[in-house]
Amino acid sequence: MVAPLLPLSVRDAEVWRGPTRILGPVSLDLGETGITIVLGPNGGGKTTLLRTLHGLERMRRGSLKWSCSREEALKRQAFVFQQPVIMRRSVVESIAYPLLLDRVPKRDALARAAEIAGNVGLAKHLELPAQVLSGGEKQKMALARALIRRPDLLFLDEPCASLDGESTHEIEEILQRAKADGTRIVMSTHSVGQARRMADQILFIHQGQILEAGPADAFLAGPQTLEARAHINGDLLS
Ligand SMILES: Nc1ncnc2c1ncn2[C@@H]1O[C@H](COP(=O)(O)OP(=O)(O)OP(=O)(O)O)[C@@H](O)[C@H]1O
Ligand SMILES: [Mg+2]
Structure with missing residues:
Protein backbone atom coordinates (compact mmCIF):
# COMPACT_ATOMS: atom_id res chain seq x y z
CA MET A 1 0.00 0.00 0.00
CA VAL A 2 1.20 3.54 -0.74
CA ALA A 3 1.76 5.83 2.22
CA PRO A 4 -1.02 8.44 2.58
CA LEU A 5 -0.10 12.07 1.87
CA LEU A 6 -2.55 13.48 4.42
CA PRO A 7 -2.80 14.81 7.05
CA LEU A 8 -0.84 17.90 6.03
CA SER A 9 0.50 20.12 8.75
CA VAL A 10 1.32 23.77 8.05
CA ARG A 11 3.01 25.89 10.69
CA ASP A 12 3.56 29.65 10.64
CA ALA A 13 3.80 29.83 6.84
CA GLU A 14 4.45 33.25 5.34
CA VAL A 15 4.55 34.40 1.72
CA TRP A 16 5.98 37.80 0.85
CA ARG A 17 6.08 39.87 -2.32
CA GLY A 18 9.09 42.13 -1.86
CA PRO A 19 8.42 44.16 1.28
CA THR A 20 4.78 43.03 1.59
CA ARG A 21 3.60 39.98 3.45
CA ILE A 22 0.63 38.75 1.43
CA LEU A 23 -0.03 35.57 3.44
CA GLY A 24 0.46 34.55 7.00
CA PRO A 25 1.62 33.58 9.35
CA VAL A 26 -0.86 30.72 8.81
CA SER A 27 -1.03 27.37 10.56
CA LEU A 28 -3.49 24.66 9.62
CA ASP A 29 -4.03 20.92 9.56
CA LEU A 30 -5.61 19.32 6.53
CA GLY A 31 -7.28 16.04 7.48
CA GLU A 32 -7.78 12.99 5.34
CA THR A 33 -11.39 13.29 4.16
CA GLY A 34 -14.02 15.63 2.79
CA ILE A 35 -14.19 18.97 1.04
CA THR A 36 -12.45 21.97 2.54
CA ILE A 37 -13.66 25.32 1.29
CA VAL A 38 -11.31 28.30 1.51
CA LEU A 39 -13.74 31.18 1.86
CA GLY A 40 -13.01 34.89 1.93
CA PRO A 41 -13.33 38.23 0.18
CA ASN A 42 -11.36 39.41 -2.87
CA GLY A 43 -7.71 39.91 -2.05
CA GLY A 44 -8.01 37.86 1.16
CA GLY A 45 -5.27 35.44 0.13
CA LYS A 46 -7.24 32.40 -1.10
CA THR A 47 -5.24 31.91 -4.30
CA THR A 48 -1.96 32.45 -2.48
CA LEU A 49 -2.90 29.92 0.21
CA LEU A 50 -3.86 27.23 -2.34
CA ARG A 51 -0.72 27.87 -4.40
CA THR A 52 1.37 27.63 -1.23
CA LEU A 53 -0.17 24.30 -0.25
CA HIS A 54 0.47 22.98 -3.78
CA GLY A 55 4.12 24.04 -3.64
CA LEU A 56 3.85 26.87 -6.17
CA GLU A 57 4.81 29.68 -3.76
CA ARG A 58 8.11 30.04 -1.98
CA MET A 59 7.54 30.45 1.75
CA ARG A 60 9.77 32.98 3.45
CA ARG A 61 9.05 31.42 6.83
CA GLY A 62 7.29 28.41 8.25
CA SER A 63 6.91 24.74 7.40
CA LEU A 64 4.69 22.47 5.38
CA LYS A 65 4.78 18.80 6.26
CA TRP A 66 3.06 16.01 4.29
CA SER A 67 2.56 12.54 5.71
CA CYS A 68 4.78 11.16 2.93
CA SER A 69 7.75 12.68 1.11
CA ARG A 70 7.13 16.06 -0.56
CA GLU A 71 8.00 14.60 -3.94
CA GLU A 72 5.48 11.77 -3.54
CA ALA A 73 2.84 14.19 -2.23
CA LEU A 74 3.23 16.48 -5.26
CA LYS A 75 2.81 13.54 -7.65
CA ARG A 76 -0.51 12.66 -6.10
CA GLN A 77 -2.19 16.07 -6.27
CA ALA A 78 -3.60 18.28 -9.02
CA PHE A 79 -4.58 21.94 -9.33
CA VAL A 80 -7.35 23.58 -11.36
CA PHE A 81 -6.63 27.25 -11.94
CA GLN A 82 -9.30 29.94 -12.06
CA GLN A 83 -8.34 30.59 -15.70
CA PRO A 84 -7.85 27.16 -17.25
CA PRO A 151 -5.27 12.46 -7.70
CA ASP A 152 -5.64 11.81 -4.00
CA LEU A 153 -5.86 15.55 -3.45
CA LEU A 154 -7.38 18.14 -5.79
CA PHE A 155 -7.02 21.91 -5.40
CA LEU A 156 -9.43 24.19 -7.26
CA ASP A 157 -9.16 27.97 -7.30
CA GLU A 158 -12.64 29.45 -7.76
CA PRO A 159 -13.48 27.03 -10.57
CA CYS A 160 -17.02 28.41 -10.89
CA ALA A 161 -16.23 32.13 -10.67
CA SER A 162 -17.20 32.91 -14.26
CA LEU A 163 -19.82 30.22 -14.74
CA ASP A 164 -23.62 30.38 -14.85
CA GLY A 165 -25.86 28.48 -12.43
CA GLU A 166 -26.21 25.43 -14.62
CA SER A 167 -22.46 25.00 -15.27
CA THR A 168 -21.75 25.63 -11.59
CA HIS A 169 -24.22 22.90 -10.70
CA GLU A 170 -22.54 20.48 -13.14
CA ILE A 171 -19.07 21.19 -11.75
CA GLU A 172 -20.32 20.78 -8.19
CA GLU A 173 -21.86 17.40 -9.11
CA ILE A 174 -18.57 16.23 -10.64
CA LEU A 175 -16.74 17.27 -7.48
CA GLN A 176 -19.24 15.47 -5.24
CA ARG A 177 -18.67 12.32 -7.33
CA ALA A 178 -14.90 12.73 -7.03
CA LYS A 179 -15.32 13.10 -3.27
CA ALA A 180 -17.43 9.92 -3.15
CA ASP A 181 -14.60 8.17 -5.03
CA GLY A 182 -12.21 9.23 -2.27
CA THR A 183 -10.60 12.36 -3.73
CA ARG A 184 -9.76 14.95 -1.06
CA ILE A 185 -10.85 18.38 -2.29
CA VAL A 186 -9.64 21.84 -1.29
CA MET A 187 -11.43 24.61 -3.17
CA SER A 188 -11.55 28.36 -2.86
CA THR A 189 -14.63 30.49 -3.37
CA HIS A 190 -15.99 33.84 -2.26
CA SER A 191 -19.53 32.44 -2.64
CA VAL A 192 -21.23 31.62 0.65
CA GLY A 193 -23.89 29.69 -1.30
CA GLN A 194 -21.24 27.42 -2.76
CA ALA A 195 -19.70 26.95 0.68
CA ARG A 196 -23.13 25.93 2.04
CA ARG A 197 -23.62 23.40 -0.75
CA MET A 198 -20.15 21.89 -0.76
CA ALA A 199 -18.16 22.40 2.43
CA ASP A 200 -17.38 19.84 5.10
CA GLN A 201 -14.75 22.15 6.57
CA ILE A 202 -14.22 25.88 6.14
CA LEU A 203 -11.09 27.97 6.26
CA PHE A 204 -12.10 31.63 6.37
CA ILE A 205 -9.28 33.85 5.19
CA HIS A 206 -9.07 37.63 5.36
CA GLN A 207 -6.10 39.94 4.80
CA GLY A 208 -3.77 36.96 4.54
CA GLN A 209 -4.82 35.45 7.87
CA ILE A 210 -6.96 32.40 8.61
CA LEU A 211 -9.51 33.87 10.98
CA GLU A 212 -11.65 30.75 11.40
CA ALA A 213 -11.14 27.05 10.71
CA GLY A 214 -13.48 24.20 11.49
CA PRO A 215 -16.58 22.21 10.57
CA ALA A 216 -18.75 23.97 7.97
CA ASP A 217 -22.06 23.61 9.83
CA ALA A 218 -20.85 25.39 12.93
CA PHE A 219 -19.14 28.15 10.95
CA LEU A 220 -22.13 28.84 8.72
CA ALA A 221 -24.58 28.77 11.60
CA GLY A 222 -22.53 31.13 13.77
CA PRO A 223 -19.26 32.62 12.55
CA GLN A 224 -17.18 33.83 15.46
CA THR A 225 -15.41 36.82 13.91
CA LEU A 226 -16.84 40.14 12.79
CA GLU A 227 -15.11 39.76 9.42
CA ALA A 228 -16.70 36.38 8.70
CA ARG A 229 -20.11 37.63 9.78
CA ALA A 230 -19.75 40.63 7.50
CA HIS A 231 -18.67 38.42 4.60
CA ILE A 232 -21.62 36.07 5.05
CA ASN A 233 -24.13 38.91 5.38
CA GLY A 234 -22.62 40.89 2.50
CA ASP A 235 -22.67 37.89 0.23
CA LEU A 236 -26.31 37.20 1.00
CA LEU A 237 -27.26 40.84 0.45
CA SER A 238 -25.46 41.23 -2.87
N1 LIG B 1 3.41 42.07 -5.84
C1 LIG B 1 2.54 42.33 -4.86
N2 LIG B 1 2.72 43.34 -4.01
C2 LIG B 1 1.84 43.61 -3.03
N3 LIG B 1 0.72 42.89 -2.81
C3 LIG B 1 0.47 41.87 -3.65
C4 LIG B 1 1.35 41.52 -4.71
N4 LIG B 1 0.83 40.45 -5.35
C5 LIG B 1 -0.32 40.15 -4.72
N5 LIG B 1 -0.56 41.00 -3.72
C6 LIG B 1 -1.71 41.01 -2.78
O1 LIG B 1 -1.87 39.74 -2.19
C7 LIG B 1 -3.19 39.63 -1.70
C8 LIG B 1 -3.71 38.22 -1.82
O2 LIG B 1 -4.06 37.94 -3.16
P1 LIG B 1 -4.81 36.60 -3.59
O3 LIG B 1 -4.82 36.57 -5.06
O4 LIG B 1 -4.21 35.44 -2.87
O5 LIG B 1 -6.29 36.85 -2.99
P2 LIG B 1 -7.63 36.10 -3.32
O6 LIG B 1 -8.32 35.87 -2.01
O7 LIG B 1 -7.35 34.92 -4.18
O8 LIG B 1 -8.47 37.20 -4.13
P3 LIG B 1 -9.60 37.02 -5.28
O9 LIG B 1 -10.88 36.65 -4.58
O10 LIG B 1 -9.70 38.38 -5.89
O11 LIG B 1 -9.12 35.96 -6.24
C9 LIG B 1 -4.00 40.69 -2.44
O12 LIG B 1 -4.41 41.68 -1.56
C10 LIG B 1 -3.03 41.21 -3.48
O13 LIG B 1 -3.25 42.57 -3.73
MG1 LIG C 1 -7.96 34.38 -6.08
Whole structure:
Protein backbone atom coordinates (compact mmCIF):
# COMPACT_ATOMS: atom_id res chain seq x y z
CA MET A 1 0.00 0.00 0.00
CA VAL A 2 1.20 3.54 -0.74
CA ALA A 3 1.76 5.83 2.22
CA PRO A 4 -1.02 8.44 2.58
CA LEU A 5 -0.10 12.07 1.87
CA LEU A 6 -2.55 13.48 4.42
CA PRO A 7 -2.80 14.81 7.05
CA LEU A 8 -0.84 17.90 6.03
CA SER A 9 0.50 20.12 8.75
CA VAL A 10 1.32 23.77 8.05
CA ARG A 11 3.01 25.89 10.69
CA ASP A 12 3.56 29.65 10.64
CA ALA A 13 3.80 29.83 6.84
CA GLU A 14 4.45 33.25 5.34
CA VAL A 15 4.55 34.40 1.72
CA TRP A 16 5.98 37.80 0.85
CA ARG A 17 6.08 39.87 -2.32
CA GLY A 18 9.09 42.13 -1.86
CA PRO A 19 8.42 44.16 1.28
CA THR A 20 4.78 43.03 1.59
CA ARG A 21 3.60 39.98 3.45
CA ILE A 22 0.63 38.75 1.43
CA LEU A 23 -0.03 35.57 3.44
CA GLY A 24 0.46 34.55 7.00
CA PRO A 25 1.62 33.58 9.35
CA VAL A 26 -0.86 30.72 8.81
CA SER A 27 -1.03 27.37 10.56
CA LEU A 28 -3.49 24.66 9.62
CA ASP A 29 -4.03 20.92 9.56
CA LEU A 30 -5.61 19.32 6.53
CA GLY A 31 -7.28 16.04 7.48
CA GLU A 32 -7.78 12.99 5.34
CA THR A 33 -11.39 13.29 4.16
CA GLY A 34 -14.02 15.63 2.79
CA ILE A 35 -14.19 18.97 1.04
CA THR A 36 -12.45 21.97 2.54
CA ILE A 37 -13.66 25.32 1.29
CA VAL A 38 -11.31 28.30 1.51
CA LEU A 39 -13.74 31.18 1.86
CA GLY A 40 -13.01 34.89 1.93
CA PRO A 41 -13.33 38.23 0.18
CA ASN A 42 -11.36 39.41 -2.87
CA GLY A 43 -7.71 39.91 -2.05
CA GLY A 44 -8.01 37.86 1.16
CA GLY A 45 -5.27 35.44 0.13
CA LYS A 46 -7.24 32.40 -1.10
CA THR A 47 -5.24 31.91 -4.30
CA THR A 48 -1.96 32.45 -2.48
CA LEU A 49 -2.90 29.92 0.21
CA LEU A 50 -3.86 27.23 -2.34
CA ARG A 51 -0.72 27.87 -4.40
CA THR A 52 1.37 27.63 -1.23
CA LEU A 53 -0.17 24.30 -0.25
CA HIS A 54 0.47 22.98 -3.78
CA GLY A 55 4.12 24.04 -3.64
CA LEU A 56 3.85 26.87 -6.17
CA GLU A 57 4.81 29.68 -3.76
CA ARG A 58 8.11 30.04 -1.98
CA MET A 59 7.54 30.45 1.75
CA ARG A 60 9.77 32.98 3.45
CA ARG A 61 9.05 31.42 6.83
CA GLY A 62 7.29 28.41 8.25
CA SER A 63 6.91 24.74 7.40
CA LEU A 64 4.69 22.47 5.38
CA LYS A 65 4.78 18.80 6.26
CA TRP A 66 3.06 16.01 4.29
CA SER A 67 2.56 12.54 5.71
CA CYS A 68 4.78 11.16 2.93
CA SER A 69 7.75 12.68 1.11
CA ARG A 70 7.13 16.06 -0.56
CA GLU A 71 8.00 14.60 -3.94
CA GLU A 72 5.48 11.77 -3.54
CA ALA A 73 2.84 14.19 -2.23
CA LEU A 74 3.23 16.48 -5.26
CA LYS A 75 2.81 13.54 -7.65
CA ARG A 76 -0.51 12.66 -6.10
CA GLN A 77 -2.19 16.07 -6.27
CA ALA A 78 -3.60 18.28 -9.02
CA PHE A 79 -4.58 21.94 -9.33
CA VAL A 80 -7.35 23.58 -11.36
CA PHE A 81 -6.63 27.25 -11.94
CA GLN A 82 -9.30 29.94 -12.06
CA GLN A 83 -8.34 30.59 -15.70
CA PRO A 84 -7.85 27.16 -17.25
CA VAL A 85 -4.68 26.56 -19.21
CA ILE A 86 -5.75 25.88 -22.81
CA MET A 87 -3.50 23.88 -25.13
CA ARG A 88 -3.37 23.99 -28.91
CA ARG A 89 -4.75 20.48 -29.08
CA SER A 90 -8.11 18.78 -29.35
CA VAL A 91 -10.28 18.40 -26.28
CA VAL A 92 -9.58 14.68 -25.93
CA GLU A 93 -5.82 15.17 -26.37
CA SER A 94 -5.82 17.99 -23.81
CA ILE A 95 -7.53 15.76 -21.27
CA ALA A 96 -5.18 12.84 -22.05
CA TYR A 97 -2.05 15.00 -21.77
CA PRO A 98 -1.09 14.18 -18.13
CA LEU A 99 -1.23 10.46 -18.97
CA LEU A 100 0.97 10.99 -22.04
CA LEU A 101 3.51 12.74 -19.79
CA ASP A 102 3.37 9.60 -17.62
CA ARG A 103 4.21 7.59 -20.77
CA VAL A 104 0.86 5.79 -20.84
CA PRO A 105 0.42 4.42 -24.41
CA LYS A 106 -1.46 6.95 -26.55
CA ARG A 107 -4.40 4.63 -27.38
CA ASP A 108 -5.02 3.88 -23.71
CA ALA A 109 -4.63 7.53 -22.72
CA LEU A 110 -7.12 8.70 -25.35
CA ALA A 111 -9.61 5.98 -24.41
CA ARG A 112 -9.43 6.99 -20.76
CA ALA A 113 -9.72 10.68 -21.72
CA ALA A 114 -12.82 9.98 -23.80
CA GLU A 115 -14.39 8.17 -20.87
CA ILE A 116 -13.70 10.97 -18.41
CA ALA A 117 -14.82 13.59 -20.96
CA GLY A 118 -18.15 11.75 -21.02
CA ASN A 119 -18.38 11.98 -17.23
CA VAL A 120 -18.06 15.77 -17.40
CA GLY A 121 -20.49 16.16 -20.30
CA LEU A 122 -17.95 16.77 -23.07
CA ALA A 123 -18.53 13.55 -25.03
CA LYS A 124 -19.73 15.45 -28.11
CA HIS A 125 -16.74 17.78 -28.18
CA LEU A 126 -13.83 15.32 -28.13
CA GLU A 127 -12.33 16.28 -31.47
CA LEU A 128 -12.90 20.05 -31.28
CA PRO A 129 -9.88 22.31 -30.79
CA ALA A 130 -9.81 23.11 -27.06
CA GLN A 131 -9.67 26.87 -27.81
CA VAL A 132 -13.20 26.96 -29.24
CA LEU A 133 -14.94 25.64 -26.11
CA SER A 134 -17.06 28.02 -24.05
CA GLY A 135 -15.79 29.21 -20.67
CA GLY A 136 -17.82 26.62 -18.77
CA GLU A 137 -16.74 23.84 -21.12
CA LYS A 138 -13.09 24.86 -20.76
CA GLN A 139 -13.45 24.67 -17.01
CA LYS A 140 -14.96 21.16 -17.27
CA MET A 141 -12.12 20.13 -19.57
CA ALA A 142 -9.57 21.43 -17.05
CA LEU A 143 -11.33 19.47 -14.34
CA ALA A 144 -11.29 16.29 -16.44
CA ARG A 145 -7.56 16.80 -17.09
CA ALA A 146 -6.97 17.26 -13.36
CA LEU A 147 -8.97 14.13 -12.49
CA ILE A 148 -7.52 11.81 -15.14
CA ARG A 149 -4.56 10.74 -13.00
CA ARG A 150 -6.97 10.07 -10.11
CA PRO A 151 -5.27 12.46 -7.70
CA ASP A 152 -5.64 11.81 -4.00
CA LEU A 153 -5.86 15.55 -3.45
CA LEU A 154 -7.38 18.14 -5.79
CA PHE A 155 -7.02 21.91 -5.40
CA LEU A 156 -9.43 24.19 -7.26
CA ASP A 157 -9.16 27.97 -7.30
CA GLU A 158 -12.64 29.45 -7.76
CA PRO A 159 -13.48 27.03 -10.57
CA CYS A 160 -17.02 28.41 -10.89
CA ALA A 161 -16.23 32.13 -10.67
CA SER A 162 -17.20 32.91 -14.26
CA LEU A 163 -19.82 30.22 -14.74
CA ASP A 164 -23.62 30.38 -14.85
CA GLY A 165 -25.86 28.48 -12.43
CA GLU A 166 -26.21 25.43 -14.62
CA SER A 167 -22.46 25.00 -15.27
CA THR A 168 -21.75 25.63 -11.59
CA HIS A 169 -24.22 22.90 -10.70
CA GLU A 170 -22.54 20.48 -13.14
CA ILE A 171 -19.07 21.19 -11.75
CA GLU A 172 -20.32 20.78 -8.19
CA GLU A 173 -21.86 17.40 -9.11
CA ILE A 174 -18.57 16.23 -10.64
CA LEU A 175 -16.74 17.27 -7.48
CA GLN A 176 -19.24 15.47 -5.24
CA ARG A 177 -18.67 12.32 -7.33
CA ALA A 178 -14.90 12.73 -7.03
CA LYS A 179 -15.32 13.10 -3.27
CA ALA A 180 -17.43 9.92 -3.15
CA ASP A 181 -14.60 8.17 -5.03
CA GLY A 182 -12.21 9.23 -2.27
CA THR A 183 -10.60 12.36 -3.73
CA ARG A 184 -9.76 14.95 -1.06
CA ILE A 185 -10.85 18.38 -2.29
CA VAL A 186 -9.64 21.84 -1.29
CA MET A 187 -11.43 24.61 -3.17
CA SER A 188 -11.55 28.36 -2.86
CA THR A 189 -14.63 30.49 -3.37
CA HIS A 190 -15.99 33.84 -2.26
CA SER A 191 -19.53 32.44 -2.64
CA VAL A 192 -21.23 31.62 0.65
CA GLY A 193 -23.89 29.69 -1.30
CA GLN A 194 -21.24 27.42 -2.76
CA ALA A 195 -19.70 26.95 0.68
CA ARG A 196 -23.13 25.93 2.04
CA ARG A 197 -23.62 23.40 -0.75
CA MET A 198 -20.15 21.89 -0.76
CA ALA A 199 -18.16 22.40 2.43
CA ASP A 200 -17.38 19.84 5.10
CA GLN A 201 -14.75 22.15 6.57
CA ILE A 202 -14.22 25.88 6.14
CA LEU A 203 -11.09 27.97 6.26
CA PHE A 204 -12.10 31.63 6.37
CA ILE A 205 -9.28 33.85 5.19
CA HIS A 206 -9.07 37.63 5.36
CA GLN A 207 -6.10 39.94 4.80
CA GLY A 208 -3.77 36.96 4.54
CA GLN A 209 -4.82 35.45 7.87
CA ILE A 210 -6.96 32.40 8.61
CA LEU A 211 -9.51 33.87 10.98
CA GLU A 212 -11.65 30.75 11.40
CA ALA A 213 -11.14 27.05 10.71
CA GLY A 214 -13.48 24.20 11.49
CA PRO A 215 -16.58 22.21 10.57
CA ALA A 216 -18.75 23.97 7.97
CA ASP A 217 -22.06 23.61 9.83
CA ALA A 218 -20.85 25.39 12.93
CA PHE A 219 -19.14 28.15 10.95
CA LEU A 220 -22.13 28.84 8.72
CA ALA A 221 -24.58 28.77 11.60
CA GLY A 222 -22.53 31.13 13.77
CA PRO A 223 -19.26 32.62 12.55
CA GLN A 224 -17.18 33.83 15.46
CA THR A 225 -15.41 36.82 13.91
CA LEU A 226 -16.84 40.14 12.79
CA GLU A 227 -15.11 39.76 9.42
CA ALA A 228 -16.70 36.38 8.70
CA ARG A 229 -20.11 37.63 9.78
CA ALA A 230 -19.75 40.63 7.50
CA HIS A 231 -18.67 38.42 4.60
CA ILE A 232 -21.62 36.07 5.05
CA ASN A 233 -24.13 38.91 5.38
CA GLY A 234 -22.62 40.89 2.50
CA ASP A 235 -22.67 37.89 0.23
CA LEU A 236 -26.31 37.20 1.00
CA LEU A 237 -27.26 40.84 0.45
CA SER A 238 -25.46 41.23 -2.87
N1 LIG B 1 3.41 42.07 -5.84
C1 LIG B 1 2.54 42.33 -4.86
N2 LIG B 1 2.72 43.34 -4.01
C2 LIG B 1 1.84 43.61 -3.03
N3 LIG B 1 0.72 42.89 -2.81
C3 LIG B 1 0.47 41.87 -3.65
C4 LIG B 1 1.35 41.52 -4.71
N4 LIG B 1 0.83 40.45 -5.35
C5 LIG B 1 -0.32 40.15 -4.72
N5 LIG B 1 -0.56 41.00 -3.72
C6 LIG B 1 -1.71 41.01 -2.78
O1 LIG B 1 -1.87 39.74 -2.19
C7 LIG B 1 -3.19 39.63 -1.70
C8 LIG B 1 -3.71 38.22 -1.82
O2 LIG B 1 -4.06 37.94 -3.16
P1 LIG B 1 -4.81 36.60 -3.59
O3 LIG B 1 -4.82 36.57 -5.06
O4 LIG B 1 -4.21 35.44 -2.87
O5 LIG B 1 -6.29 36.85 -2.99
P2 LIG B 1 -7.63 36.10 -3.32
O6 LIG B 1 -8.32 35.87 -2.01
O7 LIG B 1 -7.35 34.92 -4.18
O8 LIG B 1 -8.47 37.20 -4.13
P3 LIG B 1 -9.60 37.02 -5.28
O9 LIG B 1 -10.88 36.65 -4.58
O10 LIG B 1 -9.70 38.38 -5.89
O11 LIG B 1 -9.12 35.96 -6.24
C9 LIG B 1 -4.00 40.69 -2.44
O12 LIG B 1 -4.41 41.68 -1.56
C10 LIG B 1 -3.03 41.21 -3.48
O13 LIG B 1 -3.25 42.57 -3.73
MG1 LIG C 1 -7.96 34.38 -6.08
